[in-house]
Amino acid sequence: MLKKIPPLITAELLTILAEMGHGDDLVLVDRNFPGVSVAASTVSGQCIQLAGVDTTQAARAILELFPVDTFVDVPVRRMAVVGEPEAVLAVHKDMQQALDAAENRAVTVKAIERMAFYEAASRAFAVVQTTEARPYGCFILKKGVVFD
Secondary structure: OOOOOOOOOOHHHHHHHHHOOOOOEEEEEOOOOOHHHHHOOOOOOOEEEEOOOOHHHHHHHHOOOOOEOOOOOOOEEEEOEOOEOOOOOHHHHHHHHHHHHHHOOOOOEEEEOHHHHHHHHHOOOEEEEEOOOOOOOOEEEEEOOOOO
16 A cells, blocks of 8 residues: 555556656546557557546546646647537546646647547557546546656
8 A cells, every 4th residue: 555646546557657758648538448459559558447437537546646748738638529529528628627626727638530539549658448438538648747
């Protein structure tokens, strides 16, 4: 047991977060995303499964340890709704609130087309798959720098 590490952060996830460097991307996705197959193309080749956790819960825990990049204009991307690319769903609003609260600032999140999301996800460091039931609960977070 370790102090101050959120209980849903598994040893495997903690290792992935620690191994990532500045500018690496972490993919955080819902239960419908092809996590294992996409993860096979990532840097680590790993898909970390977080059962019984939605993307917002996972993000809150991860963001206690993971700095979001401040050197890029768009540090977080999300999968756009097919046929409604401007739509902002409840799952997107919840993620935005989690990001802003964790970073104490407004974090820019940009929607990208579904197939472009898959392509970007395949180039990421790793995939974290939740059991999020809401569709389009798929995000790519760029790791920042710890200054303290």
